Amino acid sequence: MKIVQIKCPSCGTPIRMKNKERIFLCDNCKMMHTRNHGIESIDYEIADFAPGTAGERMYMPFWRLYCDFSIRSKNVERGSFFRLSQWIKGDRDSGMLFVFIPAFDVSLEDFKILSTRLTLNPPHYHTTMNFGGVPRMPVLLTKEEAQELADFVVVTIEAEKPGVLQYLDYSLIVKDEKIIYLPFIKTPSGPVLAV
Numbered sequence: 581m582k583i584v585q586i587k588c589p590s591c592g593t594p595i596r597m598k599n600k601e602r603i604f605l606c607d608n609c610k611m612m613h614t615r616n617h618g619i620e621s622i623d624y625e626i627a628d629f630a631p632g633t634a635g636e637r638m639y640m641p642f643w644r645l646y647c648d649f650s651i652r653s654k655n656v657e658r659g660s661f662f663r664l665s666q667w668i669k670g671d672r673d674s675g676m677l678f679v680f681i682p683a684f685d686v687s688l689e690d691f692k693i694l695s696t697r698l699t700l701n702p703p704h705y706h707t708t709m710n711f712g713g714v715p716r717m718p719v720l721l722t723k724e725e726a727q728e729l730a731d732f733v734v735v736t737i738e739a740e741k742p743g744v745l746q747y748l749d750y751s752l753i754v755k756d757e758k759i760i761y762l763p764f765i766k767t768p769s770g771p772v773l774a775v
């Protein structure tokens with residue numbers, strides 16, 4: 581396995597990471613940064629496991645994009661039903677929205693399931709300061725790639741109701757990005773969220 585060695589821009593501690601990982605996390609001062617366009621600090625959160633969680637634990641990273649979502653036009657006469665517009669509180673057709681983008685190695689099918697499920701039902705959790713020895717999957721998606729995928733998630737959510745998509749005209753502006761490590765338990769039928 582090829583290893584790159586770099587130093588934490590904050591405290592100078594060497595950071596050893598797998599070559600493919602797109603973020604660097606310092607074990608000493610906990611700063612996370614990327615080097616895609618120069619050194620850039622990244623906000624992140626580690627969600628704690630629910631009390632009493634049993635089974636093999638792992639952390640999976642997601643980009644959580646805080647987005648300004650607004651619908652320019654929709655066809656109410658046809659009874660078109662927009663899941664995201666319904667989700668936005670109030671009568672207005674715009675609001676803030678968290679879009680979750682899996683940042684780890686994942687199949688397209690699982691990407692769709694995880695991103696739509698978490699975006700429509702953002703998980704509630706307590707944060708913790710460290711991983712507690714639980715393995716974490718590497719972040720393979722850059723922030724810019726995640727931003728580009730936000731539209732794909734919105735379209736995937738709306739496309740679940742056939743015939744609706746052609747009437748959707750919206751804008752989605754990413755305001756803020758954060759890596760969220762969510763706790764999962766391995767099961768025979770796949771990972772299960774454990775918050």
Ligand SMILES: [Zn+2]
Pocket residue numbers: 588589590591592593606607608609610611
């Ligand atoms: Zn450091």
